[in-house]
Amino acid sequence: MKKENKKKATASQKRENRQGYLYVMPWILGFFLFTLIPMLFSLVLSLCNWDIVTGLKTVNFVGIDNYKNLFQDRDFLRSLKVTFKFCLISIPFYQIISLAVALMLNMNIKFMKTFRLIYFLPSIIPVIASTMIWSQIFGESGLLNQALRLFKVQGPAWLNNPRTSLYALIIMGVWGIGNTMIIYLSGLQGVNEELKEAAKIDGAKSHQIFFRITIPMISPTIFFNVVMAIIGSFQYFTQAYVMTEGGPLKSTLFYNLYLYIKAYKDYEMGYASAMAWVMFAIIMILTLIVIKSSSFWVYYQNDDKI
Numbered sequence: 001m002k003k004e005n006k007k008k009a010t011a012s013q014k015r016e017n018r019q020g021y022l023y024v025m026p027w028i029l030g031f032f033l034f035t036l037i038p039m040l041f042s043l044v045l046s047l048c049n050w051d052i053v054t055g056l057k058t059v060n061f062v063g064i065d066n067y068k069n070l071f072q073d074r075d076f077l078r079s080l081k082v083t084f085k086f087c088l089i090s091i092p093f094y095q096i097i098s099l100a101v102a103l104m105l106n107m108n109i110k111f112m113k114t115f116r117l118i119y120f121l122p123s124i125i126p127v128i129a130s131t132m133i134w135s136q137i138f139g140e141s142g143l144l145n146q147a148l149r150l151f152k153v154q155g156p157a158w159l160n161n162p163r164t165s166l167y168a169l170i171i172m173g174v175w176g177i178g179n180t181m182i183i184y185l186s187g188l189q190g191v192n193e194e195l196k197e198a199a200k201i202d203g204a205k206s207h208q209i210f211f212r213i214t215i216p217m218i219s220p221t222i223f224f225n226v227v228m229a230i231i232g233s234f235q236y237f238t239q240a241y242v243m244t245e246g247g248p249l250k251s252t253l254f255y256n257l258y259l260y261i262k263a264y265k266d267y268e269m270g271y272a273s274a275m276a277w278v279m280f281a282i283i284m285i286l287t288l289i290v291i292k293s294s295s296f297w298v299y300y301q302n303d304d305k306i
Contacts, residue, residue, distance in 0.1 A: 046273035053267055066274035076275070078250055079258040082166065086254065087233040090170045095225060098177045102184035116185070123178025131242045134172045135159070138243075159244055162251035169239055169252060180225050187221030188214070216299045223290070223298045230286050234279055255279060 046067070049060045070076050105116050122130065137143045138158040145155035158168040191214055199209050215222075237256040240246065246253040246261070259279070263272035 042273040048270045050269045051267040052269040079253045079255045083255040091229045098180040099184050101181045106188045120178040123176045127238045138168050162249045165251045187218040191217045219298045
């Protein structure tokens with residue numbers, strides 16, 4: 001009887017396993033066809049010269065020459081500089097503003113759900129549409145400069161001035177902080193109110209409660225948002241392509257934009273593939289640094305560091 005039950009259980013488990021694999025098969029096929037195989041193809045292509053127009057017959061193996069040429073390319077180095085500068089300024093700037101807005105939207109006041117909806121709506125507007133709107137705002141006679149004139153301040157031509165073009169794109173990014181803000185809001189709503197009340201009873205001030213209780217308890221949320229921001233910053237493309245195309249004077253030549261130019265305007269697909277893998281390595285290294293550092297500043301519910 002026991003052997004028969006075991007056989008039935010084994011047959012049932014095998015049937016369930018087959019059904020499980022059948023359910024996940026679309027994802028597995030999609031992963032191999034649209035992610036893994038293209039990645040491996042681009043890795044091989046990064047070791048070759050190919051102008052994409054003449055077909056695969058003209059692929060020439062050049063070894064690591066593409067990678068060597070990258071660091072002799074002034075535009076490549078400039079794109080790295082622009083992207084790193086954008087990351088260093090925008091990531092903390094967006095995180096601080098997102099957290100500040102989330103703190104305000106976490107208050108228990110009337111019509112708060114409506115306010116949350118209003119703050120989140122801009123982040124779901126298509127990127128191209130919002131980019132066109134901001135192009136008008138940043139124009140020499142746009143809304144921003146008109147507002148500055150009310151205070152008797154003459155604003156620059158934001159997108160035509162190499163000193164202000166990058167900062168204009170950073171300012172525009174505040175428009176789309178809705179997703180980050182919502183994640184912070186969910187983290188804030190998970191903060192233990194009893195700890196805050198106990199701290200108030202012990203005489204702790206508001207800023208002490210914020211830095212000693214709230215920040216440590218939402219540090220996993222901060223960690224997640226920072227990692228996603230690093231990845232997103234190196235993939236920044238659409239806004240710069242639509243608004244400036246890398247100008248003026250290549251002041252907004254982002255890494256991903258330059259990769260696109262080399263691949264689809266200069267038709268240097270091997271060179272662009274090498275750029276893609278360098279970008280992958282940079283993102284991986286920066287992400288690993290943040291993950292490694294998380295043991296010093298990220299606190300979890302059962303962690304005794306709080």
